[in-house]
Amino acid sequence: MAVSTLVADTRTPATPATVRRMRRPGSRWELAVLLVPALTLFILFVLVAIGVAVYYSFFDWNGFGPLNHVVGFANYLKALADPVFQGAIWHNVVFAVLSIVIQLPLCLGLALLLNGRLRGRAALRLIAFTPYVVSEAITAVIWLSLLQPDGVVDQVLRAAGLGGLVHDWLADQNLVLYTLFVVITWKYIGFGIILFLAGLQGVPPDLREAAALDGASPWQTTRRVVLPLLGPTVRIWIFLSVIGSLQLFDLVWIMTLGGPAGASTTMATYLVDRGFRRYEFGYGSAVAVVLFLICFAFALVYQRFALRRDTEGALR
Amino acid sequence: MRAPWRYLAALVVVAVTLLPMLFVILGGFRSNAQLNASPAGLPDPWLFDNYIAILTSSNFWLFLVNSAVIAVTATTVTVVLGAMAAYALSRYSFRGREGLYTLFAAGLLFPIGVASLPVYLLLKQLHLLETWYGVALPEAAFSLPVTIIILRPFMAAIPGEIEDAAAVDGATRLGFFWRIMIPLSRPALVTVAVLAFLTSWNGYQLPLLAFTDQAHFTLPLGVATFQSQYSQDTASILAFTALSMLPALVFFVFAERRIVGGLVGSVKG
Numbered sequence: 001m002a003v004s005t006l007v008a009d010t011r012t013p014a015t016p017a018t019v020r021r022m023r024r025p026g027s028r029w030e031l032a033v034l035l036v037p038a039l040t041l042f043i044l045f046v047l048v049a050i051g052v053a054v055y056y057s058f059f060d061w062n063g064f065g066p067l068n069h070v071v072g073f074a075n076y077l078k079a080l081a082d083p084v085f086q087g088a089i090w091h092n093v094v095f096a097v098l099s100i101v102i103q104l105p106l107c108l109g110l111a112l113l114l115n116g117r118l119r120g121r122a123a124l125r126l127i128a129f130t131p132y133v134v135s136e137a138i139t140a141v142i143w144l145s146l147l148q149p150d151g152v153v154d155q156v157l158r159a160a161g162l163g164g165l166v167h168d169w170l171a172d173q174n175l176v177l178y179t180l181f182v183v184i185t186w187k188y189i190g191f192g193i194i195l196f197l198a199g200l201q202g203v204p205p206d207l208r209e210a211a212a213l214d215g216a217s218p219w220q221t222t223r224r225v226v227l228p229l230l231g232p233t234v235r236i237w238i239f240l241s242v243i244g245s246l247q248l249f250d251l252v253w254i255m256t257l258g259g260p261a262g263a264s265t266t267m268a269t270y271l272v273d274r275g276f277r278r279y280e281f282g283y284g285s286a287v288a289v290v291l292f293l294i295c296f297a298f299a300l301v302y303q304r305f306a307l308r309r310d311t312e313g314a315l316r
Numbered sequence: 317m318r319a320p321w322r323y324l325a326a327l328v329v330v331a332v333t334l335l336p337m338l339f340v341i342l343g344g345f346r347s348n349a350q351l352n353a354s355p356a357g358l359p360d361p362w363l364f365d366n367y368i369a370i371l372t373s374s375n376f377w378l379f380l381v382n383s384a385v386i387a388v389t390a391t392t393v394t395v396v397l398g399a400m401a402a403y404a405l406s407r408y409s410f411r412g413r414e415g416l417y418t419l420f421a422a423g424l425l426f427p428i429g430v431a432s433l434p435v436y437l438l439l440k441q442l443h444l445l446e447t448w449y450g451v452a453l454p455e456a457a458f459s460l461p462v463t464i465i466i467l468r469p470f471m472a473a474i475p476g477e478i479e480d481a482a483a484v485d486g487a488t489r490l491g492f493f494w495r496i497m498i499p500l501s502r503p504a505l506v507t508v509a510v511l512a513f514l515t516s517w518n519g520y521q522l523p524l525l526a527f528t529d530q531a532h533f534t535l536p537l538g539v540a541t542f543q544s545q546y547s548q549d550t551a552s553i554l555a556f557t558a559l560s561m562l563p564a565l566v567f568f569v570f571a572e573r574r575i576v577g578g579l580v581g582s583v584k585g
Contacts, residue, residue: 030490031404035416038401038460041393045435045457046423052441053434063440113325120326126572127330130337133568133575134561135518137536141543141557142340145550152339152355159356190333191579198580247429250520254540268429268521275433276525288433292426299425 050292057286062279075286084262085287088270089294091177095266096245098181100238106185107192107237108230112222114193115200125197128190136187140254143183144170170256173263180252180264187251188244192237199233200226235306242302246295267291337561344555351550366555375530376559379538382448383517383563386534389452390459390516395509397456398463399501403493405464406472407479417468423461428454428522436525444526451526451534455519459512466578470504471497507578510571517564535560 057076060069079085118124131139146152147169154166169179203226211221227234249268252258258265258273265273271291275284343351344366345359370376405417428435435454436445444450474497482492498505520536527533533541539560543553568575 027408027410027489031408031410033490034400034404034408034493038397038420038464039416041397041453041457042420042423042460045438045454046426046431049431049434049438049454050426052438056437063437110325110329113322114329116322117319118322118326124326124330125576126569127333129572129576130565130568131333133514133518133564134337135520135536135564137518137520137540138557138561138564141539141553142336144543145343145554145557146336146339148355148550150355155355186332186336190329193329194576195580243427247427249429249432250536253524254520254543268432271433272521272525276436281433281437284433285437288430292430295427295430296425 053285053288053292055285056282057289059282061282063281064279071282075283076290078283079287079290084265085267085270087262088258088265088267091264092246092248092266094177095181095184095248096242098178099184099241099245102181103185103189103192103241104234104237107189107196108227108234110189111193111196111200112226115197125194128193130190131187132191134187136250137254139183139187140251143186144255147179171260173260176256176260176264180255183251183255184248188241192241195237196230196233199230203229239299239302239307242298243295246291246298267294340554340561341558343551344558346551346554348549348551351554363551366551367559370552370556370559374542374556375533375538376556378531379533379535379560380563382532383534383536386448386452386455386523387513387516389449390455391509391513393453393456394459394463394512395505398460398508399467399498399505400493401460402464402467402471403497406468407489407493407497417464420461420464423458424465426458428458428519431458432521432525435522439526446527446529446532448532451519451522452516454522455516456512459508459515462511463508466508467501467504470501474500506574510574511578513567514564514575517567535563 056067058070058072059067060071060075061067114124134142148154149168153169157163157165167175170176207225207229208221211225212218216224247268248266249272252264252266253269253272256264258269267287268291271284271287274280275287339356342359345362345364346357347363350357350360401420405413405420431454439445439450439454442450444453478496478500479489479492482496483489487495518536519534520540523534523537527537530538530541539557542556546552
């Protein structure tokens, strides 16, 4: 009996606090020692940063003069009415939708193909994951070199007899967004594949066998048995992917600075361009708050409608 | 799925992943004339000048040290503070505990990519621009949520009998934390340390805003700047890029299990 109480005690720490406190005095002081440093750092740089941004967003301020020109919600209205910012939001949405429509099936398909006995599996895992470990800044510089006019990509296309496909990959306003998307896919697809492979490891083989015995084709087994079991992993991947798409900055900034003519501007590059490079700190803060609210709203809605099913399943 | 298809898929993944990086590394051994004549060719002859020039004269080592100082500081701070907080949040019961945990966890929704301008303005107020800790401390703060989210369940799962035994032997709760909890939590601590290190090492946006003096630049910032300054000298850019990739790749080869396992594990909860 004593053992079970002790185990219960650790699992649900909301148990006889009084007993603990009698046995171990001074817990208030200890809690302060343990929690205050982390809390201070977190409040200062995360919570105060949000607060500062909200505060500045109501001012017209270039960072040097006195902070006394209150403009109310004018910065927000200006941002939402600016066609460049509207374009930026649209580009972020395009990236998010393309990830789900193209990267997700690609990752899933490759993970399904790669699942199973494979010699050199460890090496494959290592290699597929490398672009994820290389920074976005380095990825951007690598692809800037590859995509130069008459560079490697053009040369390879011509050698393959596809010279007609050669374009100004980063200078063509209608193409630049998709070029960037390909680079993003190169960097992040390995992570997706590894994630789904890990998810597939969790699908019990007897389920596949049972489905096969019942006369299901391999495709039917995959479609009706394996993919539904992969649901939680897919939903988390979508969440990370959309949040990542909404914050896209490093790669775009280095490769195009959001250009040409704003054709690849994202919310984050717009934010840095206006708020930081042009010293419009009040306006930039308003844009930062809008960006934060969009991410926050997506997270809440997604949590409510998609992820809730997973947590419910876990509780049941 | 049949084996031949599986191997074909594996081959495609490997080729698409490695060829761009291989081009950069090999390109560093070529001259600009060679690169112009045939961008995708092999070095002929092999030239070592580009690499030697960068390893001997340029700011490469400076950027490397700056990155290392910032990443090590950010990692140390986040792991030490995160472990202390996670211990309190997992092994003590007090009013407001769940609320506090939710507060930290909610930080995940406010990543540094969204926060860069507000953090920059804050650093400006605190006169922390152009300092390495002005970048390392915010990075540590923004790594705290994931650190605590990973560490708390791990610490909560360590059996209470061990704690009671330690108490019988006269250990205080802080002593238990230091002497027993930390060693037992090592796998989880390594995972969060690796994640925090990688995030800081690869960070670009915050250093971009915080540093204007090239002497303070980190490697990602240095690579991007080098690229725009020497845009005509492709061979040097490729050599510089290859050398900048190297530390992360070496780190990755040694910590692969931790990185992949940690990321996949933390994502899957």
